[in-house]
Amino acid sequence: MTRNPSKDKSGRRAFLRTAGKALAGAIGGGALLAKSAAQDDHIAGAAAAKSFPTEDYDWTEHRWAYGIDATRCIGCLRCVEACKAENGVAEDAHHFRTWVERYVYLEGEEKARVDSHSDPQNIAASGSESEYRFDNRYQDAKVTKAFFVPKMCNQCQHPSCVQVCPVGATFRTEDGVVLIDQTYCIGCEYCVQACPYGARYFNEETRTSDKCNWCYHRITKGLLPACVEVCPVGARIFGDRNDPSSPINEFIDNNRINVLKPETGNAPTCFYVGIDKEVS
Amino acid sequence: MPLHISRLLLLLGAFLILAVIARNYVLDPSYYQFGDYRGDAVVEIAAGSPQYKGAAYCQMCHGERHTEWTAGVHRSVKCEVCHGPARAHPADGPLPKPEDTIKLCTVCHEAMPGRPDAQPQIVIAEHPVKHDGALQCLTCHNPHSPKIGGEEEPVEATAAVTPPAAETAAPVQISKRMVVLTTPCTPCHGADGRNSALSAALAGRERAVLDRKLQEYRSGALQHPVMNAVTKSLSDEDIADLAEHYASLPGGPTQ
Numbered sequence: 001m002t003r004n005p006s007k008d009k010s011g012r013r014a015f016l017r018t019a020g021k022a023l024a025g026a027i028g029g030g031a032l033l034a035k036s037a038a039q040d041d042h043i044a045g046a047a048a049a050k051s052f053p054t055e056d057y058d059w060t061e062h063r064w065a066y067g068i069d070a071t072r073c074i075g076c077l078r079c080v081e082a083c084k085a086e087n088g089v090a091e092d093a094h095h096f097r098t099w100v101e102r103y104v105y106l107e108g109e110e111k112a113r114v115d116s117h118s119d120p121q122n123i124a125a126s127g128s129e130s131e132y133r134f135d136n137r138y139q140d141a142k143v144t145k146a147f148f149v150p151k152m153c154n155q156c157q158h159p160s161c162v163q164v165c166p167v168g169a170t171f172r173t174e175d176g177v178v179l180i181d182q183t184y185c186i187g188c189e190y191c192v193q194a195c196p197y198g199a200r201y202f203n204e205e206t207r208t209s210d211k212c213n214w215c216y217h218r219i220t221k222g223l224l225p226a227c228v229e230v231c232p233v234g235a236r237i238f239g240d241r242n243d244p245s246s247p248i249n250e251f252i253d254n255n256r257i258n259v260l261k262p263e264t265g266n267a268p269t270c271f272y273v274g275i276d277k278e279v280s
Numbered sequence: 281m282p283l284h285i286s287r288l289l290l291l292l293g294a295f296l297i298l299a300v301i302a303r304n305y306v307l308d309p310s311y312y313q314f315g316d317y318r319g320d321a322v323v324e325i326a327a328g329s330p331q332y333k334g335a336a337y338c339q340m341c342h343g344e345r346h347t348e349w350t351a352g353v354h355r356s357v358k359c360e361v362c363h364g365p366a367r368a369h370p371a372d373g374p375l376p377k378p379e380d381t382i383k384l385c386t387v388c389h390e391a392m393p394g395r396p397d398a399q400p401q402i403v404i405a406e407h408p409v410k411h412d413g414a415l416q417c418l419t420c421h422n423p424h425s426p427k428i429g430g431e432e433e434p435v436e437a438t439a440a441v442t443p444p445a446a447e448t449a450a451p452v453q454i455s456k457r458m459v460v461l462t463t464p465c466t467p468c469h470g471a472d473g474r475n476s477a478l479s480a481a482l483a484g485r486e487r488a489v490l491d492r493k494l495q496e497y498r499s500g501a502l503q504h505p506v507m508n509a510v511t512k513s514l515s516d517e518d519i520a521d522l523a524e525h526y527a528s529l530p531g532g533p534t535q
Contacts, residue, residue, distance in 0.1 A: 015281075015285065018281075019285075022289065052319075052322070052323075053322040053323040053325075053326040054323070054326050059322075071396060072396060073396075074388055074396065074399045075392070075394060076387045078361050078387070082332060082365070085331055085332075085364070085365045086330070086332055086365065102394055104393060104394065127383075133387050134392065134394075136390060136391075138392070138393045138394075139392065139393070141393070143394075146394035147394050148394050148395075168316040168317045168318070169317070170317075171315060171317035171321075173322055174314070179321065179322060181317060182321075183321070184308075184317075184318055184321070216322075216325050216326055216328075217325060217326055217327065217328030217330065218330050223330055223332075223334065226330075226331070229334065229358065229360070230332065230358060230360060232356050232358075232361055232388060233356065233396075233399065234356065
């Protein structure tokens with residue numbers, strides 16, 4: 001069977017033209033409809049309240065950053081304990097928003113031995129999974145170098161976890177903290193896998209992801225994150241980059257600082273001093 | 281229009297209508313307020329109530345402790361590090377006083393590779409006091425100001441020793457040297473030398489006896505884990521002065 005090529009062509013063209021117009025109209029109409037009265041009211045209401053997210057705190061005025069001085073850390077794990085008490089994190093050895101790693105180089109060994117509070121020997125030394133301490137396994141070993149490194153969410157400027165979330169349940173705030181919307185999280189755990197720092201964990205009770213948020217409920221009230229509050233040696237430093245008198249600016253200005261895994265392009269806002277090449 | 285195309289358009293239209301309905305009636309109104317997330321989530325997270333209240337909160341009732349603590353070397357260790365988060369305290373009862381202080385104190389002070397040199401650390405087995413559970417760290421150390429014999433302002437802290445027998449009498453003034461010398465004695469024997477609950481009473485005892493006992497503890501002729509440790513570094517002159525000091529204090533049971 002033969003077909004008229006010109007007629008066929010004009011038919012396709014006419015269809016594309018009609019379909020294109022219909023689609024554009026539908027999208028335009030949909031977008032207009034989407035701007036419903038309810039939504040406009042909500043946004044207008046928030047704008048009228050001047051400061052967000054609370055009456056006394058305007059997130060556009062702050063730019064939070066965190067400093068970790070590993071040369072000061074004594075590995076007492078009071079930060080881990082305080083974080084759990086402050087944020088209602090399960091009191092076992094395997095769910096945590098912050099943790100401390102011990103790096104030990106033994107004589108004649110190239111690679112560091114690394115352990116944290118969830119290591120079975122450390123659980124045994126503390127007596128239970130809800131108490132946290134490092135055992136003294138290296139007291140008689142020939143240690144050439146050893147140090148502790150506190151770790152937590154790096155509150156990246158380009159967070160991988162936010163990029164992969166399919167439902168908009170995790171996002172970066174205007175003041176520089178990556179938060180999780182527990183009501184929108186569907187528990188798919190993409191973010192847990194996407195984080196290059198292993199900073200997220202899955203909460204089996206709520207079936208949602210969880211991680212450090214620099215105690216957002218504290219910093220928006222003028223308090224320090226719980227881990228910074230309890231650190232007895234000043235290894236954890238927190239502050240506002242927009243405030244010239246903040247200790248974080250002193251820390252960043254007076255030290256040669258590093259971030260973990262800079263090659264990922266995540267641009268963390270946790271800055272480290274005194275870490276070694278094996279820390280990542 | 282061919283049937284299959286109009287069906288397709290119908291399907292597309294139905295999808296768009298569903299999308300608009302979902303966007304307006306299912307999605308939270310605060311979604312897209314600032315970005316691809318629910319703006320109200322920020323408000324909800326920021327509304328959480330802090331559990332750790334900070335030392336200033338404790339100070340409101342425990343001012344005396346607070347003063348003692350800020351003068352000592354433990355001033356960087358906030359109240360809630362050892363006592364736990366204040367939460368609704370005092371409304372929901374007292375905060376715990378840590379009982380197993382050997383376990384608690386060694387979390388920071390057990391000598392361990394990796395701890396910075398600036399951190400005071402003890403080898404538990406070699407620490408002057410044998411840690412067999414019978415003697416707690418608090419037997420010798422005041423947790424709020426734990427350094428023995430070398431606190432910044434020892435004169436202000438312990439210089440005035442009030443003899444309890446005579447409330448109206450002026451406090452006995454002792455020299456700064458004597459304050460430093462008696463600091464290790466005070467936790468057990470009391471500033472007035474009468475505390476006999478933990479230890480022997482010293483006040484008013486014969487000078488020669490005190491002198492001899494101290495020398496015997498120092499040499500090891502008399503065995504006592506704490507006394508042997510605290511007398512180890514004393515000179516003959518120190519011992520003589522200590523004996524004279526305690527002999528001169530009024531004796532009698534602690535009131």
